[in-house]
Every structure is written in C-alpha cells, then in structure tokens.
Amino acid sequence: MIRGRWLLLRKLLLIAVTGIVLTLLAAQVVLHSENKAIAARLSEDTRQLEEQFRQVLLTYAFATEWTARSLAREPEQQLQTLADEANALFLYYPSLQRILVLNHRFEPVFSRAAKGQPVLGATEFSDTPIASKLAQQPLRPHAQSALAGSLAEAPEDIVLAAGYSNTDEPNFLTLVVDIHRLFDDLIRSEITEGYQVEISMDSQAIYRFAGTDELRAEWAVERPLKFASNEWQLHLWPTRERLDAMYSASVLLVLFGGVLLSLGGLFLGWRSHLLQQRLDARQQLVKHATQQLRHMHDTEDRLLFLSDHDALTELPNRNGLLRYLEQQLAEAQQQSSPLAIMVISIDSFRELNHALGHLIGDEIIKRIALRIQKVLPVGAFIARTSTESFVVVTSSADDSTNLALAESIRHSVTPQLFIEQHEIYCSASIGIAYASDADYETDSILYNADSALYSARQQGYFGIEFYHSEQQLELKQRRQRLQALRLALESEQLELYYQPVVQLRQSSIVGVEVLLRWRTPNGELFEPRAFLELMEQTGLIFSITDFIFKTACQQLALWQKEQQRSLTISINLSLRQLTMPELPELLTHYRKRAQLSAESIQLEFDESVYLQLCRSHKVTVEQLKQLGMRVCVNVTGVSNSLLEAIRYCPPHVLKIAPELIAEMPNQAVPTELVESIIRLAHNLRLQVIAVAVEEQQQVDFLLQRNCVLAQGHYLAPALPVDKLTALLQQPFTVQQQRPSVL
Template identity: 25%
Template sequence: MNKRQQIEYSSILAQIAADKVKRLKSFILLISGSLALFFLLNIVIYQQAHAYTLVIALGIMLFLYWFACEDTLPIVSSIFIWTLTLLAFFFAWNTEGLYDTSLLAYPCILVFCAMLNNRVLIASSALFMIISIYCLAYAEYTGLLASPLAEFADWRKAHNTALVLLVFASVVYILTQDLNRLLDKLVKMHINMLRTKQRTQRKALTNRLTLLPNEIACSQYVQARIYRHHSAEQLSALMVLTLNNLNSINASLGFDIGDKLINMIASRLNLLNQSNAKVFHSSNNQFLIFIDETDYHDIEAFAHQALQTTFFSNYVEQYEVEVSACIGIAIAPHDGNNYDALLRRAHTALTSAVQLGHNQFAFFDLEMEDQSKARLAMLAGLKRAIEHHEFELFYQPKIELATNTIAGVEALIRWRKANNSLVSSSDFIPIAEASGLINEIGLWVVKQAAIDCLSWHKLGFNQLGVSVNASPEQFKKGNFGSLVLKTLKQQKLDPSYLDIEITESLFIEDEKNIQSQIHQMVSQGVSISIDDFGTGYSNLNYLTKFNASTLKIDQSFIKNMMHERNQYHLVDAILKMSHAIGIENIAEGIEDKSTANILMQLGCRYGQGYFWSEPVPQNEFCTLLLSWPKGRSGPLTA
C-alpha cells in the first residue's frame, strides 16, 4: 500500500472510529437508562439494598459518555465493558450466586464487545466471566457465599455455565474476526472504487492529447469563481484562442505533425498558468484561458502574451511549421455572469478577431452580438429560401466593343423574399459560404443558368454562352468539376457555353486540388475567367496554371481611369500583358460611351456595365435580346 492509499485507508478508519464512538454512546445511554430504572426499583421495592452501587455505576456511565471520543475510544470501551462485567458479578455475589439472573448479562456484554469490534475485550472479559463462575461455585460450596439456593449448588452447574460462556465467547470471537476481515476488505474495495472514480473524473476533465484540463473542467472552474462579487476594478476574462491554419497543416503534413504541433503550443500556453490565470484545451485547435481578479490592461497584455506563444518558429520533426492564432475575449461580469454566456460571447468576439486577420484579438461588444444575431437570422432565411425556391438569376450582357453586339451573358443570383424585396448577393453569399450552403446554391445557379441559356438558343441566339461565379468554398470538397459537368449533361447544354468565373482568393487554397477540378472542366469545353483582377494577389502565374481564357478588369479601375492617370496606365498595362499571353479581357463597370471608346482604343475587346444594361430578370433579358440592334458595328460615339 503506497503513501496515498495509506492516507485514504486512515481516513476511512477514522470514519469507522467515529461510528464506533456513536455506537458506544448509544450503548452507554441504554445502560444508563437501565441503571436509573434499577435504582428506582431499589429505592421503592428493595429499600436501598444496592442503591449506592447503582449510583456509582450510573456516575461512571455518565462520565464515560462525556469522555468518549475517537482518541479515548479504547479506554472508554474497556471501562464500559469491565464496569458492566463487575457490576453483574457484584449482583450475583450478593444475591443468588450461580442462580442469579444478573449472570444473563454476560452474553450481552460479549455481544457489546463484538459490536465494538474489540477482540481483546472479548477474550479478557470471557476469561473473567468463566473464572467468576467457578468463584461463585466455590464460594457456595464452601459456604463463603450465603446464597438461598446454596444447598442446590453443585459443580455441574458451574461446568455447564462456563462451557456455554466459552462456546458463546468463541463464536463471538470468530464472528468478530470475520467482521474485521470483511470490514478490511470493504474498506480496500471502497478505496479502490474511490480511486477508480477519481481516475475517471480526471480523465473526463482532461484533454487526451495535451493532458490539459478540458472544457468541462473549465466550466466547473469558471462557474465556481464568477459568482463572487466583482468590483469595477477587479474583473475576470474568458479567452477563446483558436489556431487558424491547423486544418491545412493536418491535410498537408498529416495528423501526427498536427498533434505534435498542438502539444508544443499547449506546453507554451501551460507556462502562462499563474495564480489568477489558468489554461484549458477545449478542442483540437482551440484553447480556453480564464483570468481572474484583473483589469483591462492586464487582460490585453495577457492576450498579446498568449498570441506570442504561436509566433515562434515551430520545428516538428524535419518541418518548420508556421501557425497563426486569434483570440476572442469576454469580460465578467459585464458580458455575463455565468460560463455559458461568457463562452458564447467570447466566440462572438473570436469571429470578429478572425475577420481582422491573423494573430489578432478582439473584446466582445453588443454590436458583435447584434451582427451575430443578424447572421443567424440570415442563415435561417437562406435555408427557407432554398426550400421555397426564392432565388432567381438576373442577367447582364457582355458587349463586344467593336461591334456593339452581345457576346455573352453573366448570371447574377438574387434572393427575392416573400414580400417581393430583393437581397443582393453581396449580403448573403458570405454567410452561405461560411455555412456551406453555397454548395447547394451554387449548383442551383449552374442548373438554372443552363436552362435559361437553352431558352436563348431557342430564340435564335445560338452563339450566347453564360458565365456563373464560383466560390472557393465550392472547390473544397474536390467534386465541383464533376458536379458541374453532370448538371450540364442533365440539362443537355454543351459545356462550351458555360464560363466559370473565379476570384483571385481561390489561389491561396489547395492549389493542386483546385487545378485538377479546373482542368477536368476545361478538358470538356468549359472556359475559365478570372474575376475582379487587380484587387487581390494578381499572381500572373495562376493565369496560365488555371487555364484562364478571360481576364475581367475590376470596375474600381475602370470607373476612375478617365480621371486618374495612374489608373489609366494600370488598365493599359493589364491589357498589354493579357494580349502578350493570349488572354481576352472584359472591362467591368462601364457607365458611359467615352470610357467604352477609350477601352476599345487600348485594345479591350469586351465590356460590361450599366451603359448597356443593369442586371435584369430572365424575362426582361429575353426582351432585351429581341430588341437589341443587329448589324451595328464600329466605334461608339459620344
């Protein structure tokens, strides 16, 4: 038994001793009541024959009741048993000897010894009882004891009584030994059960990977502290720290490397554990930090310190792994007076920190919660919109500048609510992307665009193709290309009539995965356009790597090129670069004839903008097609 087990064993034995004291006191009260009753009987009936003896015995019992405790238990037990034994012998000696009823107390006294679990008292008191039996027999035999029944005394009575007491004492002694063994076994089983329970609780409250306390432990720890009164100067803070790029590390280097990286960062964060700060590991890429009895300045300093633990170069095996983190912070009692409220608001602040960029932290404020509620309402509305088919496509023509003919069409999604109000794609697409609904919505766009494109062909505009925008989120599952081609096949639209517009933000995602999906579509005839060129990374290498056939110049350059010389030269440079590598251009945001003419002079082939038409629903677009002037060519004039 190790030291810890000995401590646990001793504590249980102490509890058993306390129970023995309670039991002994109950015996003393029982005997005291009996002695008091005997005393009254002696006064009333026997005229104080043994009243003084009973008073002395009662006094001893009351003293023992007052003196009994865990420390005095052996002494009090011995005095209690021997007082009863001697008292029974005294009454037998002074009344009827071997035939006195007081000797019936002997077995009861042995039972008391067994219940007190004292084998020494059983043996010693049983020996005294047997000796006292023979003393009484001898005293009666010699005439020393003047018993009324002395003439009937014989040694057989003494032998039989002594034998019965011996057998009874032996049985009590054996039962006491069995009880001791059973008690010891139960104590050890109880200790093992407690230790198993403690191990289970520790396991339930510990993160398996880092061995830091987990979110359940954090909940218990925080809840126990934030109920205390907080003054204006003494605050508590719950921080949620998230590693941003852990998923990409796991995908590229494997989960073993990711787990070792988490352990490395957990070890650094664990060094931040102080008397008023404690670190928890809630999930794979998320840590919780609680700081108690502090102020805003210290909270902000601690957040910087926590972020710095991820700034260092992380060497895992042969890899140098870079990781970034963001922190959301909720303050108690201002942001909540319970763990659930603080955690929810810390996550809300974390969302804002992530939007700020890598290695940022943000404090919760009510505006964040309003935005979060608005996002949740928008998400619920999007789900209803999918179920009730509330989306529709608007179309904007792409114009060949030299001939003023419609060379293509861009499909732009709109959300028409039940009250007939329109929601722009810029309002709901980010939420659809974050929730994953963009995959379902995106495929619906491809399907509906294909259906509408076929309707244009039936009107006689067989040359028209349609462009749809694709989100980086749609490429993450790796099957976007297959789903697009399957949809086109189902609608019986030739892939050459579909153009997929991607933004430069797609370039920072999983390059090989995206490239394979794009090549799959291009090989079947789908064309690829780079949308909003110049506003992102503008990596020219991607233009050829992703088989881009068209480059769309962002409208922010087009709108200002007539008034800002730098913008003009930038557009000119983009056009010359595109011609050099054999890529067509579409200028977005053209709103007047002069801009269209300048772009045509610079060599831009296609344009798009409100100068010709704003995005319109399908029925209006069909009317636009049928009314568009045919055969018009040459430069546009102001």
C-alpha cells in the same frame, strides 16, 4: 516435453543463424573496408602518376621557354649553339622527337631530329593546331601546347612552342614530343609491379601497359591527365596477383572468430533454456496477474483522462473547461478578483480540413496548440472546445494586457506550416470576455466570448474583439437572418440575375455573368455581399451552390437552343465553395444534365482567392481545369504574386476590377494599371474582360487597346431571366439605351 525440445531446437537454430549472419556481415564490413583502402591506394597512385606527368611536361615547357629567350637575344649565334647542343637535348629529354624553329609563315628555318626519326616532308606548317594558337598570341611569355598534326608521324604526339623576336617578325621555337615514349618512360619508372595501365585520348587508346583486362571493369581508377589544352585519360587497375597481395588476413580472422562466438552462443543458449524453463513455471501466474492489473489501471486512467481532455492535443476539452471555470469563477466572485477568457477560432479551418484531408487537419491543430501554449503566461489555462476553437482563461482584467496576449497568440498562429508537401497559412480570430460582465456565470461568460468572437470575424481574418452588450443584439440579428435565409431557400425566394458580356467591336452579347439575389416577401432585394458570409459559415452554402449550378446550366441550355448560337456563362465562386469536395462532381452533373460543353461554363473568383488557391490548393485549380471549364480571375493590378501564380496555374480569362475601370481614363494610376493588365493578357494569350463600364469614353479607350469584351450598366445592366431573354431576341448595339430594356 516435445514442445520444450522444439523450443530449444528453435532457439539454438536462431543462435546459429544469427551467429552465421553476424559473422558474414562482419566479414563483409571488413572486406568492404579493405576494398575502400585498396581503392584509395589505387587513387593515390594515379594521383602521384598525374603529378609526375605534369612535372615531366613542365620540364619540357621550361626548356622550350628558356631556349626561346636565348634565341631572342642573338638569333644567329644561338641557332648555331642550338645546333651544337641539339644532341644533348635529345639525350636529356628522351621523349623529345624533333626541334624546329619556324618563321612567321610557319616555315622551318632550323630543324633537328632525334636519332631514327624521319625527315619531315612539309615545308610549312600553318595548318597545324599549334600554328593557330601561335598566330593569336605569337609572343606569349609561356610555352603553348597542342597536338603535333603534320609536325609528327603519330597523330597523338604533342608539340611545345614559344615565340621570340628581336626583329619585325616573330619566330617560333617548337619541340615535338613523342607522347607514346613519354608515357612509356613514365609508367615504367613510376608504376609498381603488378599494376596495369592504359592511356586514351578521345576514347581511343594511345598507350597500353597491360596484359589482361580481367579486373579492369571492377577496379579500374580513371583520372584525367591534363597539360595546357591537351587532355588524356589514365586508367589503372591491378593484376589478380597484385590484388590478392593487397588484402590482409583480417577477413579470415573475423570468420574464425565468428565461428567460435557462434559455438559459444549455442552453449549459452542451451544453458539459458534450461534456466528459463525453471523460471517460467514460477513466474507465469505472477506475470499474468500483474499484466491484468496494469491493463486495468491503464484503461481506467485513460478513460478518466479522456473524459476531461481532448484525445488529439491532450488539452482539456469542454468538460475540463467547464469544471475549471466553475471552480475559478466561484473563487473569483468570493475574492472579487479578475478573470477573463479568450475564445480563439482558426479562420477557415473547415475549408482546410475538407481540402487537405483530416490527417493534415489534425496535424495543423496539434502544431497550432503547441504554438499557443508557448506564448501563454504562467498560470494561464487552455482548452480545446471544438474542431477549430481553443479557450484560454487568464486572471487579468486589464484590456491592454489581454490585448497584448491576444496579439501574441494571433502572431504565433500566423507563420506558415510545412506539412508533407503542403505550405499552409492559418490565421485566428479572438473574442475576449470578462467574468464581471457575466455575473460570474459559466454559460454567460462563454456566450459573451462567442458574441465577441462573432464580432471579431466580421472584421475579416486576424480579428480581435472585446465583448460589449451590443454584440448580443448583433448575434440575435445574425440568427434571425440565418433563419430567414433558410426559409428563402425553401420557399424559392432566391433568384439569379444575369449581366451580359458584350463584344464591343461586333456589338453582340457573347456571354452572361450569373449574379445571386435574395428577394424578401416584402419585395426588398439583397445582393450576395449582404448574406454570403453568413451562408459560408453554415451548411447553407452547399444548398445555394447546388441551386446556382442547376438553375444557371438549365437557363444557358435554353438560351442556346432558342438563339441557335454559342453563349458562355460565368459563375462566381468563393474560397469556401471552391474547397468543397463535392464541387467537381456537382459541376459535371449539371453540365451533362443540361447537355452543355465544358467550354461554355466559366468559373470566376477574386484575385485574393486565386492567390490562396495557387499557394495552398493547387490541386483544386488543376481539378477544375481538368473538367475542361474556363477559369477567370478578377485582378486589380499586376503584382509579383499574381505573375508567380499565373506561371504555375495559368487561368483562361482575366477580368479588370470595377474600381480600376471607374477611374479610367481620367486618373493616371488606374489607367496605367488597366493598360498593364491588358498587355499582360495579350502577351499570355488570355482573354481580358473590363467590368463596370459606365460611359462611351471608357468603351473607346478599351477598343483602342484591343480589349473587346466588357460588362457594365452602360452596356447592359444585370437583368432577370425574362428581361434578358427579351434583350437576346432583339438586335443589340452598344449605343442603345439601357433603361429602355428595363
């Protein structure tokens, strides 16, 4: 009983509070609307006042121009006429203070003043603001305006002047306007009672028609009054009495209506509470049972759905794909009908996922799934089978049809994705296999499609490949090489070679570049391009990166201690390595362990990797630079994309690509490219290093263009640790024979 009363009291209190809040909000809305209407009215009044002000000054300007044209026809006669009609002009234009005719030296040849105006003391007015304007355009057809200066007593007064001439020298008709009286006449004739006005110039009040500033800060409307080059600021606001008269009774009506509605709501709330108590007792058991039953059904349906579908995209998962394939393959075998599957893999998705985070990675997958579904033909089946892979099943055995569909899928993935503040580009590799080549067996057709996908990835991004029997052999060889790489890492078959970076002018070695080598048990030596891609596609990349950093840092510390001089070491990194979340921590750990300065380590990557980092992974570049380590980019030319990237993520060093140095200086185009890269580096105050220098002619060419750092077999080849240590211990000259070092 007590609980029921408390619920009733709480409900009534809620209704009362809600009614009061809504009433106040409604009143506030009405009040806000009326405030806007009042502000609009004030703005309209100031606009009309501005128009009247311009009309008044235009009449003064017209009178100036008309009188000047009359004087130009017969100056002597018209001057006499002007002297006779001056009083009429002063009467018709009450703000007119003085009429002057000035000769070309701005000396008055005619002067009339309104009643009560003092006589001007100056005899010539060449230093007034209007004089400088008239001197520039003496016979301008329209009247010119400026501050009066010494032509009037008050500094804020203005003059209107027009030139005329029927002789060799121009004369100027000048009308001096009492701006204070002009404003006063205008305000008193145009402003409604209850308004207050202030007009200022250069933040100084020159006219004021106001008794109090009480409402000025809240209601003042400011509008510029412009005429020619003169400008004033008009401030208009109402008095308290005028503002009260401008409000209507709407606010009070809203408050009264809100109170009545609140009382009605309280009554209805009390009645509804009584009815609700009667219904609750009867419906409670039914409601509870219904909720339990519904929850049970929802849970069962969700579990059943998730057993065959991907939770992120709600596409069929691998289980759903296998069920579908078993049914479709059986029917296709019985009816001898075609069936093909496409395995679609998002290139480098794991790197994107590591670099941007799993939330953004999930959003990428959902959007790409929607894009692929839009281009699929009617009747096609799609499933998500792994983190970055989709499988499409179609009923076509025509290569051209399937190739066209694969191209459509690939193009649908290509456009950039805008997620949060990231602009992301993706690509897809696609492997295609036919059921007939797999004897209509589920495992075989999936294996064949994976083999085709592997071949497609060998083509680089955007690869599309159909399955053929030779791909099984390639996949087998890949697995064998992967196993051999694992053993090589465990048995320390990986080695680091070092190629010196030579200072050409000083004939000295100032740094080394780290180069990874794999020496097999039979003595065969492989360079990274033979196994780097395989490492990046597996978890070996982290272990090998750890080995490179550890070994290179230890060796550099040993050389610096032995040589008692500073050396730098350059380490090449791929996009996969650069996007490893552990990279900054790994670099810092081994650098500090070897007690090396951050400037002695240089991180090097290709131009394509650099552009992709600056486009999609700017944070990675900033993290590396915050570690204090130098960033080096291998460039093949000066493009707009490169310049844009350098602008936002400037490196420390530019390396000229070997393919440019190889044809330099004999080929014109590579030579121009090399020179442009050198100029760019010098202009941006970056170091520049030439790679693959193979002859003395290239050395001379580089020195002539002040490129003093170079690498190449002609200078010193890539050497193992012991041979490079021996080279560092002896005097070095550019002309020495490289083979003797080996």
